[in-house]
Amino acid sequence: MTLSEYLRIAYFPLSILFALAFAALPCAAIVLWIHGRIGAMIVWILVPLLIVLYAIFASIVMVLFMHLRKFYKKVPDGVYKKGSAENRFNELRNSYYYTLISKFLGPFEGLARFNKIHNLFGAKLGKGTYIGGYLVDNERIEMGDNCFLGALAAIITHIYEGDNYVLKKVKIGNNVTIGVGATIFPGVEIGDNTIIGANTVIPANKKIPPNSIWIGAKPQRIK
Numbered sequence: 001m002t003l004s005e006y007l008r009i010a011y012f013p014l015s016i017l018f019a020l021a022f023a024a025l026p027c028a029a030i031v032l033w034i035h036g037r038i039g040a041m042i043v044w045i046l047v048p049l050l051i052v053l054y055a056i057f058a059s060i061v062m063v064l065f066m067h068l069r070k071f072y073k074k075v076p077d078g079v080y081k082k083g084s085a086e087n088r089f090n091e092l093r094n095s096y097y098y099t100l101i102s103k104f105l106g107p108f109e110g111l112a113r114f115n116k117i118h119n120l121f122g123a124k125l126g127k128g129t130y131i132g133g134y135l136v137d138n139e140r141i142e143m144g145d146n147c148f149l150g151a152l153a154a155i156i157t158h159i160y161e162g163d164n165y166v167l168k169k170v171k172i173g174n175n176v177t178i179g180v181g182a183t184i185f186p187g188v189e190i191g192d193n194t195i196i197g198a199n200t201v202i203p204a205n206k207k208i209p210p211n212s213i214w215i216g217a218k219p220q221r222i223k
C-alpha cells in the first residue's frame with residue numbers, strides 16, 4: 001500500500017473526530033442539558049473544551065504534515081504522465097494542506113486567509129496581499145505586495161490534461177487584483193498594477209503586461 005493510500009485511510013478517523021468535536025458531542029451535551037440530565041455548567045465547559053482540543057489536535061497534525069513535506073523532494077516544473085511517481089509525490093506533498101484546511105479546519109478557515117500560513121507551506125506572498133480564493137500548489141506561487149485574490153478565484157500551478165500532469169510556477173507582480181471566480185493556469189506571469197476581471201480565465205503560460213485590465217474566458221485587454 002502506498003503512503004497516499006494510508007493518508008486516505010487516515011481521513012476517516014480524522015473525519016470522525018471532527019464530527020464528534022463539532023457536532024455529535026456538543027449536540028448530545030445540549031440535548032442532555034435540555035432534558036435536565038446534566039447541568040448547564042458542564043455544557044459551557046464541554047463544548048468550548050472540545051473545540052479547543054480539536055484545534056490543538058488539528059494544529060499538531062498540521063505542523064507534522066508541514067515537516068513531513070521535507071522528506072519529499074519538490075517535484076520540478078514539467079509535464080509528467082498521470083499516475084507517474086512525480087504525479088503521486090506532488091499530490092502527496094500538497095494534499096495535506098488542502099485536506100487539512102478545506103476539510104478539517106473549516107471552522108478555523110480564517111487561518112487560511114493569513115499569508116503566513118500559505119508561506120509556511122511554500123508560497124511566496126508579499127505584504128498586504130489577501131487571499132480570498134484558492135492557491136493550488138502553494139510552493140509554485142509567487143505573488144507580490146498588495147495583491148487581492150477574489151473569492152472563488154484560483155491560482156492553479158498543476159493541471160491534469162488528458163494523460164498529462166503539468167506543473168508550472170505562476171508569478172504575479174505587485175498591486176494585482178484577481179477578480180471573483182477568475183482562474184489562473186500554470187506558467188502564467190502577471191505584471192504589476194493589473195486587474196484580472198471576474199470569471200476571467202488566463203490560460204497556461206500567458207504573459208500579462210503591467211498596468212492592464214483583462215476580461216473574458218478568452219481574455220481580452222480592455223484597458
Ligand SMILES: CC(C)(COP(=O)(O)OP(=O)(O)OC[C@H]1O[C@@H](n2cnc3c(N)ncnc32)[C@H](O)[C@@H]1OP(=O)(O)O)[C@@H](O)C(=O)NCCC(=O)NCCS
Pocket residue numbers: 148149150151177178179180195196197198199200213214215216222223
Ligand atoms: C474588469 C473590471 C475591472 C472592469 O471594470 P471597468 O474598467 O469599470 O469596466 P466596465 O464596468 O466599464 O466594463 C467594460 C466592459 O467590459 C465588460 N466587463 C466588465 N467586467 C467583465 C468581466 N469580468 N467579464 C466579462 N465582461 C466584463 C462590461 O460588460 C463592459 O462591456 P460593454 O463595454 O460591452 O458594455 C471589473 O468589471 C471586474 O471584473 N472587476 C473585478 C473585481 C473583483 O472581483 N475584485 C475582487 C473581489 S472584491
